[in-house]
Amino acid sequence: MKHKKETLFGGARTTRRAILKAGAAAGALGAAGVASAHTASAAGSVTETGRSYDAIVIGGGFAGVSAARELKAKGKRTLILEARDRIGGRAWSSTFSGLPIEFGATWIHPSQTRVWNEVQRLGIATVDDPNPDFTVFATESGGYAKQDLAFLDQQDAILRKFVEGAETYMPNAYDPFSREDLLVDLDKLTLGDRARQLRLSTLETNWVSATTGAYGGGFERGSLTQLARWWALCGYNTETFHGINVTRPVGGMKTVVSKMLAESGVTVLYNTPVTKVTDTGSRVQVTAGGLVYDAAAVVVAVPVNTWNSINFSSGLPAEFSRLSTQSVGVPTAKKVFIQVQGDIGRPLVNGKSGALLDLVLTHADKSSQGTVLIAFSVSPNLDVTSVSQVQGAVSEVLPGTKVLSVKGQDWGKDPYAKGGWTFMRPGQLLGSLRVVRQPYGRLVFAGSDIATGWAGYVDGAIETGVRAGGLAAGLTVRS
Numbered sequence: 001m002k003h004k005k006e007t008l009f010g011g012a013r014t015t016r017r018a019i020l021k022a023g024a025a026a027g028a029l030g031a032a033g034v035a036s037a038h039t040a041s042a043a044g045s046v047t048e049t050g051r052s053y054d055a056i057v058i059g060g061g062f063a064g065v066s067a068a069r070e071l072k073a074k075g076k077r078t079l080i081l082e083a084r085d086r087i088g089g090r091a092w093s094s095t096f097s098g099l100p101i102e103f104g105a106t107w108i109h110p111s112q113t114r115v116w117n118e119v120q121r122l123g124i125a126t127v128d129d130p131n132p133d134f135t136v137f138a139t140e141s142g143g144y145a146k147q148d149l150a151f152l153d154q155q156d157a158i159l160r161k162f163v164e165g166a167e168t169y170m171p172n173a174y175d176p177f178s179r180e181d182l183l184v185d186l187d188k189l190t191l192g193d194r195a196r197q198l199r200l201s202t203l204e205t206n207w208v209s210a211t212t213g214a215y216g217g218g219f220e221r222g223s224l225t226q227l228a229r230w231w232a233l234c235g236y237n238t239e240t241f242h243g244i245n246v247t248r249p250v251g252g253m254k255t256v257v258s259k260m261l262a263e264s265g266v267t268v269l270y271n272t273p274v275t276k277v278t279d280t281g282s283r284v285q286v287t288a289g290g291l292v293y294d295a296a297a298v299v300v301a302v303p304v305n306t307w308n309s310i311n312f313s314s315g316l317p318a319e320f321s322r323l324s325t326q327s328v329g330v331p332t333a334k335k336v337f338i339q340v341q342g343d344i345g346r347p348l349v350n351g352k353s354g355a356l357l358d359l360v361l362t363h364a365d366k367s368s369q370g371t372v373l374i375a376f377s378v379s380p381n382l383d384v385t386s387v388s389q390v391q392g393a394v395s396e397v398l399p400g401t402k403v404l405s406v407k408g409q410d411w412g413k414d415p416y417a418k419g420g421w422t423f424m425r426p427g428q429l430l431g432s433l434r435v436v437r438q439p440y441g442r443l444v445f446a447g448s449d450i451a452t453g454w455a456g457y458v459d460g461a462i463e464t465g466v467r468a469g470g471l472a473a474g475l476t477v478r479s
């Protein structure tokens with residue numbers, strides 16, 4: 001176990017060999033087109049008299065772009081209405097300290113076949129993040145201590161206990177309902193319930209907090225079944241569970257989604273938040289930016305947490321509003337890039353339950369001005385834009401480290417996300433997921449939050465987008 005590394009969505013500790021075997025294609029890069037309000041980005045133009053379409057897609061994240069591409073490929077006149085001045089949604093590429101960074105989605109893995117295949121097909125090269133050379137864990141006395149990387153094995157042993165039995169109750173990674181009979185009680189459990197069921201000590205709970213509790217937005221928020229779904233998708237092994245977060249597309253997620261949009265040829269209207277959707281039975285009217293657009297079918301590809309911000313005036317089953325109120329995206333999810341003074345090595349910090357920082361890892365250790373760290377937090381008590389607050393949090397886990405500057409994103413405060421990565425709460429899998437995946441009248445919902453496969457990842461967004469695009473195309477055909 002020489003080269004280990006960890007990141008939020010599993011913590012990559014896979015060997016470089018495994019990654020290299022999967023192969024990474026070299027290729028060209030692209031850039032996201034950004035247009036001002038009500039201008040068309042990719043192809044075509046929208047005029048005051050041309051607001052009638054076969055299909056409208058609300059939201060230009062990976063799900064929306066995938067749906068629109070599918071619709072266009074089936075010959076449907078399609079328009080994307082996007083609230084922001086960019087596509088990508090919770091995938092947002094930027095720069096910090098002269099380095100490319102991602103505020104949201106970052107890593108991809110061959111087991112995520114949809115996104116991996118897009119990247120290969122589009123000729124986008126990939127690059128691996130640096131491996132850690134030491135780790136930090138909570139101690140019995142309540143503080144933190146530097147540990148050898150071999151210490152990660154202890155964390156893995158507890159993680160395996162957490163999801164013991166998943167091969168039986170979650171036997172099909174892409175069909176979480178295949179043994180619904182066995183999930184009736186399990187889907188009621190939080191991660192905290194599971195820790196108590198296993199009689200984990202406080203120290204053991206702290207050791208797996210960064211790879212379980214933090215994923216769920218806290219031990220008492222996230223459900224055991226969501227963790228088991230990810231475990232199943234990773235082939236029930238720690239190597240893949242950690243390994244899914246090593247490899248990034250060169251040029252960032254912006255390059256991937258931009259190329260997908262460009263090849264679709266679909267028009268995007270930016271700065272156009274949708275406020276109202278009315279299904280009249282024969283058409284759907286979509287209100288955005290004071291104008292009413294109209295289509296035979298609509299794909300709603302916005303985060304679940306934002307569904308309640310749109311007035312679905314023709315009504316939806318109660319599960320939609322309930323799920324949105326409860327939250328599916330982790331409402332306290334934050335990510336911050338931290339430039340620190342000097343060469344501090346390549347840390348992999350596992351924060352304890354309730355800590356200000358859940359996970360800290362190395363983004364770059366050869367930056368011109370020192371080391372750049374990536375940190376994840378689900379604490380409601382950390383302002384990731386404040387150098388002094390981040391300094392306080394860093395000092396707890398890496399004493400003596402001087403923070404020079406920070407750039408962070410609090411996804412819960414983002415009006416068009418209202419949360420970060422997907423992690424369902426108890427009862428949502430069996431209680432709501434199936435219902436919200438069904439087309440309702442002329443509306444079809446999409447998004448990583450409601451994927452049956454890689455929910456919480458770009459791959460899941462593509463999965464639902466392709467599906468929703470196909471379903472919506474069917475709704476545009478006159479009977």
Ligand SMILES: Cc1cc2nc3c(=O)[nH]c(=O)nc-3n(C[C@H](O)[C@H](O)[C@H](O)COP(=O)(O)OP(=O)(O)OC[C@H]3O[C@@H](n4cnc5c(N)ncnc54)[C@H](O)[C@@H]3O)c2cc1C
Pocket residue numbers: 009058059060061062063064081082083084086087088089090091103104105106107108245272273274275301302303306309310333334335411415416417419420421422446447448449455456457458459461
């Ligand atoms: C911190 C963080 C780290 C992550 N890391 C990874 C990772 O390493 N790998 C990975 O695969 N995934 C990762 N994810 C998850 C990944 O980002 C998401 O699963 C994926 O991007 C979701 O895509 P989506 O299209 O379903 O939703 P979104 O990307 O949220 O897209 C929805 C779109 O709808 C738009 N919208 C919202 N409301 C309206 C409205 N009223 N009108 C019009 N448009 C609207 C939004 O602006 C947005 O563009 C991470 C997420 C976070 C937050």
